Amino acid sequence: MKPAFCNSLLLALALAASPFHAQAASDKPGASQAVEKKDDGVFLKKHEAILARAKSGPIGLLFLGDSITERWHIAPHIWETYYGKYQPANFGIGGDRTNHVIWRIEHGELDGIAPKLVVFMLGTNNSLDYPPEEIAAADRKIVGMIRAKLPDTKILVLGIFPRGPRDRTGKPVTEAGVEEAARRMRTIDAVNRDLALLDNGRDIRFLNINAVFLGQDGKIPNTIMPDQLHPGPAGYQLWADAMQPLLQEMLK
Secondary structure, eight states: OOHHHHHHHHHHHHHHHSHHHHHHHHTOOOTTSOOOOOSSSHHHHHHHHHHHHHHHSOOSEEEEESHHHHGGGGOHHHHHHHHGGGOEEEEEOTTOOHHHHHHHHHTTTTTTOOOSEEEEEOOGGGTTTSOHHHHHHHHHHHHHHHHHHOTTOEEEEEOOOOOOOOOTTSOOOOHHHHHHHHHHHHHHHHHHHHHGGGOOSSSEEEEOOGGGGOOTTSSOOTTTOTTSSSOOHHHHHHHHHHHHHHHHHHTO
């Protein structure tokens, strides 16, 4: 085997084994890249339902996000009490990452509406696979898209909510699950610190209410988030109460 060929072969093998090459080969989209979610059709059905809601009547208060936002439907009495008078709409879709919301906006979800306020929270589903600076940049891009589509609308950016160790199958949480949750929270905290810089004191505000979800031990009580990710009714009550002063101020 010729030396030049050997050197080329060794270089190729080294590149193939490197983490950077493996990531590049996976073709994972950037957090700011628009992506249509490929599932069993649920994503597109929910997108179509959102488009229909946008056309069905005026929207004064819009919530935009992932399943944490979508699941306001489990606390309809709180939703109606706090937001019913504002002609509210819920544009949350479960499982969404930043990529999916960017795709949704590019495909018309903010067209033809004029809410007075958008409440926006997104990024927990990116928190395992993307660095905080990339998630924050994607959220900033979405805020810019909202501003471009709705120039007269105020934006309330919420810090990404805390999450704890969890096992989707209901099995006991392993040490790996505990470490994953801690890694996600380090990312989430870093993203929130970045997003706080968006607050201009006027038409874009930032609010981090994460402390209200934590017990004295710093953990999330199961009564607040039964699966350590999604608020239960008690969690949505805490959310509504913590957000209400700033929300009312912005809706004046």
